[in-house]
Amino acid sequence: MIREPATPIRLGMVGGGKDAFIGGVHRIAARLDGAYELVAGALSSTPEKARASGEALGLPRVYGSWEEMLEAEQALPEDERIEAVSVVTPNHVHHPVAKAFAAAGFHVICDKPLALSSAEADDLAATARDAGVVFGVTYNYTGYPMVRQARAMVRNGELGEIRKVIVEYNQGWLAQKLEEEHVKQAEWRTDPSRSGIAGAIGDIGSHAENLVSTVTGLEIDAICADLTTFVEGRPLDDDGNLLIRFKGGARGVLIASQIEVGEENDLRLRVYGTKAGLSWRQEEPNELIVTSNDEPRKVYTRNGPGLHDDALAAARIPPGHPEAFLEAFANVYGGVAASIRGQDGDHPTVQDGVRGVRFIETTVASARSEAKWTPFPTVPSS
Amino acid sequence: MIREPATPIRLGMVGGGKDAFIGGVHRIAARLDGAYELVAGALSSTPEKARASGEALGLPRVYGSWEEMLEAEQALPEDERIEAVSVVTPNHVHHPVAKAFAAAGFHVICDKPLALSSAEADDLAATARDAGVVFGVTYNYTGYPMVRQARAMVRNGELGEIRKVIVEYNQGWLAQKLEEEHVKQAEWRTDPSRSGIAGAIGDIGSHAENLVSTVTGLEIDAICADLTTFVEGRPLDDDGNLLIRFKGGARGVLIASQIEVGEENDLRLRVYGTKAGLSWRQEEPNELIVTSNDEPRKVYTRNGPGLHDDALAAARIPPGHPEAFLEAFANVYGGVAASIRGQDGDHPTVQDGVRGVRFIETTVASARSEAKWTPFPTVPSS
């Protein structure tokens, strides 16, 4: 159903200026349901660009840097200043910004991967906990209604005991060396100083990990990874293939690639239990396919018959009127908004981010190891 | 690409209060790209509900009736009052509201079908012309990027001379008598006093007609229609099947049904020319399939390779990141916004509405006629 609050949450944004594609996506996600009003921004790392970008958007309060924004907003009366900040910078800036705003009592929405290291990630989790703020991480694909249906079915035991998980994130756009063709999105993603220790595995493999964790609740026991750099001279992996062992005995395969030429944004998940299996594809997100050995294949549709409440709550319009990427992203923003209002919002948290960074670190460690299996470390609970 | 204007257009809304599903859709469409700010509303036909609905949305100016709103807004300074009004009432209210606001110099966005009769429709067209206002009609499906790609390909001659058109709008939700089960959407749609002379043909057949006209530019020469009411006691058709002859010799089939049980919102179009054919489905809107006798089938994807500028302009995010119904709806709103700002906005106009009403009238006349082939009347140009 469409939910339209009378009073939106006042939001600030760090990063996401001109040419930063993902900033516009976050703004649409924040705006789509009227849940947020963007009132302040430090939208770039250079003061001029930050100001120009903010003015182009007609923001009420435009800042030259996040430090300036933090100081100025804190100085405003409580009912005027931003309530939450959205951090949409390249990865290496996540930690300082998110930490500073959380420590100052602002709720935080941060892009993924959460940080460059698990030390940074744990620090953010501790800061958020100590400050008592809501901290959402935009693993946006978990906002899809049919992902929530998948989660509900698995958690509800409808698949039986989970045996096998196949998750893939197939892209092809980095098959050529776009980072040398002034494509900004390619530049920072292939630069370890801004992106961290991983390329495809950090950028999209982390979405795949989160999708599996969200839907199944399975915990990874060990990883066996093969990471490759196919484009010559690129310092980070652009293709990764993992065997996974989960606690309890389930097995998994994870594929994340950015050199599978012609693939657009093919995130897909298959989960097989003792009773039934399910399959979902991000590029056709309004359907969830459920299979078994005893019945015809079933195709559940968004807002259609047979759905769990979680899935229904995430859909706005009737079946056959497709909702897609931006609506799913808005669902994550909506979940954080609900948490900010004191409800039990449905969104990935800083704990997802903490686990996600460990996933990247373990995968990279495994890829460098001669041993077949690299154990997954224990994730500190918040 | 994502376009985010610094200054949104001030919008008022008539209709679309609580329980009126389509109001929320229009508001998301207006808000999604930041192109409009909803500042006033008379959201229901009863003053109490109108006020309650407006307050629940936190609207700056809440009115009890559209007449009250019209008067009050006219009294405001020019840089405060609404610039445009969105009319999202049941069909029978379109004409009086749209006429009054247009005559008063407000731009109008009106839901389809435009009016209950061609006399009403022509009157709206004349009023808009005389007042010099922008008048958009929310044939929202034409906002899909791949519909615009289809239009560009046909208009560009890539299909050769058009021979055959098959357009379908398959729904099943009215297979049962929901109008007796307090389903508001079913109630007014099956009530001639609010919906007009046609049921399925008016509600969804009119979208199909507009889609064909938009994509192909073909003009209907004559219609041979079979309209049926399957649900006992329903005063309007719930299933319609048409043979169509277009000027120039092309042939067509149009199917519009609301009793095809299990079908959700299956609007689909196929167009075949002497050189190539194309196929598009609203439920998988990010793809356009192009066929020929000489080459492998091609699947164009939204924002992917090989698209015309019109199609690229209507897409916000990269290929594989699906956009859907609400984004297409927002594209229509965006087109009207562009026209209001003096650009050549891409959106259905009052002329589409005028022709659409004639389509309904001609179809109903054919269905009642023994002669079957009923000529399509000349549509007065604006």
Next chain:
Amino acid sequence: MIREPATPIRLGMVGGGKDAFIGGVHRIAARLDGAYELVAGALSSTPEKARASGEALGLPRVYGSWEEMLEAEQALPEDERIEAVSVVTPNHVHHPVAKAFAAAGFHVICDKPLALSSAEADDLAATARDAGVVFGVTYNYTGYPMVRQARAMVRNGELGEIRKVIVEYNQGWLAQKLEEEHVKQAEWRTDPSRSGIAGAIGDIGSHAENLVSTVTGLEIDAICADLTTFVEGRPLDDDGNLLIRFKGGARGVLIASQIEVGEENDLRLRVYGTKAGLSWRQEEPNELIVTSNDEPRKVYTRNGPGLHDDALAAARIPPGHPEAFLEAFANVYGGVAASIRGQDGDHPTVQDGVRGVRFIETTVASARSEAKWTPFPTVPSS
């Protein structure tokens, strides 16, 4: 299941020589399950070609004409001579050949459409009845396992009362004037002296009619047809679109075209009842989709769970091991073989052929009529 008889039926063939594509298809269909052994043939209308074709196939008994074959086979001992004849000539030869062999006590398998006129067709039906022979007509698409599943579900009431039928047969290969490019298949199909009074409607529309009749059992009450010849100078229709009224109130649309460029062999059927709908496509024949307003869409698969006995009986190999056109064709041959052995074989009969010719005649009459709705004549029962 795979059925392999110890003793095949001795088969003769008329027509189907070199260059006659369909002859090879019939021979594979006859041979695939070991149900027939082809022992004699008069494979062409010219004695030299007939003999050359028969020898190239290594047939035990090669004849120069069907008259010669008929005489010679009758002269053989009963346990040597052919038991059945397959008539795979152009349409105008069906009647004389099938009549002569049936009258002589040979079982007949005849291609569709059965004959050039209902007089001829009725004569064949009467001849077969009087001679007491089995007479199968190769409406081959009814041999698909999932068509038989559809038939069982409709007949079993699982769809409720049938309201709407949409059947299409979309092809594009005759969009160009292939009959002037020495394409034999195009030559006779567009020649009224060999093909009869109809082009696309006779060649493929007749399959569509038979599919509807087989699956639903509905009887046509009246037809409103628009037939068109798009390719200049072609004497027969190459595109046909029909509105259909069935006895009992169901409505239908039938589309048959050979100018829909890029379409290959897209026969598809949708049937909607009060309870459920079904959809089947010949190009993906191993699936049957069932929809309703109350449950997720179900996809039944050939030899998979939930099938009726009729459908299971028509499948040879496990689900996921696809069977296709030739296997469906072989199922029709297998049904005739069962009837010849005295069982209740599942195959289209001469009655289907009789009704099919009336379908063609009524459609052509409607297309030529101003009145449009043309009543479907009563079909004499055999």
Next chain:
Amino acid sequence: MIREPATPIRLGMVGGGKDAFIGGVHRIAARLDGAYELVAGALSSTPEKARASGEALGLPRVYGSWEEMLEAEQALPEDERIEAVSVVTPNHVHHPVAKAFAAAGFHVICDKPLALSSAEADDLAATARDAGVVFGVTYNYTGYPMVRQARAMVRNGELGEIRKVIVEYNQGWLAQKLEEEHVKQAEWRTDPSRSGIAGAIGDIGSHAENLVSTVTGLEIDAICADLTTFVEGRPLDDDGNLLIRFKGGARGVLIASQIEVGEENDLRLRVYGTKAGLSWRQEEPNELIVTSNDEPRKVYTRNGPGLHDDALAAARIPPGHPEAFLEAFANVYGGVAASIRGQDGDHPTVQDGVRGVRFIETTVASARSEAKWTPFPTVPSS
């Protein structure tokens, strides 16, 4: 095109009696195109069942054992005795039978996996070479026309340099312990004494390996395997997931599972090169999808436009008239027949079988190893 030889090859069969599903499949494959005539058989391991099965099929010469058949056939005049033998027994019988017949100068068609060990496999290759007989192995999936199109495109450089291969063979039928429910197909496949050292990897993983090798020509450098037995008490793997490194730097993932509940026979292949990628699925075998970063996705169809000669040669009927599993199987038989007639037949050979056994052995060794990568041994050339 349909090829129908005047004189079929005389074939004998070992194994494939009543209840042995695959025997019937081989017989259809041999018979479909008229390329073989089955004239002799020792269809079971027990003389009574062997004779009963042979008589039920009406075989001219029925034997109680393969030894008896070998001796008797050798004693027949050269123009009467069988020319080739088809070995369709459980795996452990492949070697003795195939060796004996090959050594005696009979051509051999043998099911896969070729043998229980590479020693046995090498021995068969040497025997076939020394005897100068044709030796085909029924990796039947390589017989699909669109697999041959894929092979031609890769070999022709249309994909550029190959970087990544993903091959999957997803089944679910062994998710339950069918071997305890008297399902013969499950019994021998899960019994090491009849099936060999591997379960799913041997039964279906071997098809996946062969498909990759056939299409790409890539040689495996090393394997990292995770094999699992999910069904308690089953002595062989029922799920396998592999990382693969190919010589030259390409990377691969291979998934073979028989516990993915609801999956039928989902063999699928994706290959990505520097220029383009391709995707093929056995369950929809008439299409081959080709992707690139520069052009719309292309869907090649069997016998449709744009195909290479190899692919056209493997298709019998026009595009849109689907061919499937049995036709692909018949193509392998047809390839062996061509080789027997001295032509350059297109079919998997004993060398494919030799490499396939090494694939199984290396995979099992890797699964048992703590080391990440197990090198693939050099395959002796024949």
